[in-house]
Amino acid sequence: MNDNSSLYEDTEELPVIKEEPEDDKNEEPTPNPIWKEVLLFVRDVAVCMALVLLFSNYIARPVQVLGSSMYPTLQDQEFGFSNLIGMRMDGIRRFDIVIIYVDPKEKYLVKRAVGLPGETISYTGGQLYVNGEPVEENFFDEEYRSSFGTAFMEDVAPITLGEDEYFCLGDNRPHSTDSRVYGPFRADQIRSKGVLVLFPFSEMGIHTW
Numbered sequence: 001m002n003d004n005s006s007l008y009e010d011t012e013e014l015p016v017i018k019e020e021p022e023d024d025k026n027e028e029p030t031p032n033p034i035w036k037e038v039l040l041f042v043r044d045v046a047v048c049m050a051l052v053l054l055f056s057n058y059i060a061r062p063v064q065v066l067g068s069s070m071y072p073t074l075q076d077q078e079f080g081f082s083n084l085i086g087m088r089m090d091g092i093r094r095f096d097i098v099i100i101y102v103d104p105k106e107k108y109l110v111k112r113a114v115g116l117p118g119e120t121i122s123y124t125g126g127q128l129y130v131n132g133e134p135v136e137e138n139f140f141d142e143e144y145r146s147s148f149g150t151a152f153m154e155d156v157a158p159i160t161l162g163e164d165e166y167f168c169l170g171d172n173r174p175h176s177t178d179s180r181v182y183g184p185f186r187a188d189q190i191r192s193k194g195v196l197v198l199f200p201f202s203e204m205g206i207h208t209w
Contacts, residue, residue: 059085061192063099063110069170069177070097070110072141073207079199082192083209092116092193095139097208098168099192100185110195111178112139112208115159115167117187123156140171148174156180166190 056062060081065074074097082099092098092113100109114128114137115121122129128137145152153173161167165184170176179185194209 057084060196061099063108063192063195065110065195068175069172070112071172071175072144073097073139073171074110074195074197075203078195078197078203080195080197082196083194084192086209087190087193092166092187092190094135095137095208096193097195098166098190099195100168100189101191102182102189108191109168109178111168111170111176113166113190113193114169114179115161115184117161117163117165119167120158120160121156121167122158123153125155126150126153129158154180159184164188 061084063080063082065076065078068076094113094116096113098111098113100111101107102109115130120131128135151174159167161184164187166187167179167184169178169180195207196209197203197205197207
């Protein structure tokens with residue numbers, strides 16, 4: 001007699017696995033709301049402005065040459081940067097090019113520091129004298145200078161500078177309004193020194209940085 005149970009196989013219940021639908025890999029990300037885009041833009045602008053202010057107040061300041069008072073060393077409309085951090089660290093040395101703020105005129109001048117605090121400065125026959133001793137000005141373009149002959153630099157009577165005063169002149173002596181007109185400049189009027197010319201590209205270079 002057959003055992004009816006042999007007609008059937010033992011079976012186990014298999015777990016039912018529900019497959020989750022796969023995310024659509026080609027689905028585009030949801031764009032940020034417009035107010036988030038505005039906030040990100042404002043943040044980026046604020047960071048850029050902070051970096052510019054930090055750079056221009058502590059490292060170097062932008063400067064543009066206006067006029068011909070420093071010709072041919074610096075020419076009209078040249079643009080670049082002037083050294084702030086170097087002036088704070090090294091101070092001003094003789095023949096450094098300096099950026100001066102003139103209070104009554106509310107404008108900036110680009111000149112060269114010829115006399116330093118405490119010195120007595122004079123010119124006779126176009127020759128610079130510091131404390132009675134002749135000092136050569138080797139930064140001139142001699143061809144340009146000689147084209148004026150003795151009229152390049154007039155005599156200047158001896159002037160003794162105070163402890164925070166500088167005697168500053170333009171390199172283009174016949175066409176410069178400087179300490180011969182304004183008198184000595186105070187240390188707090190000198191904002192930076194040296195010029196790194198960036199434009200025009202043909203004149204790119206560093207002057208007494």
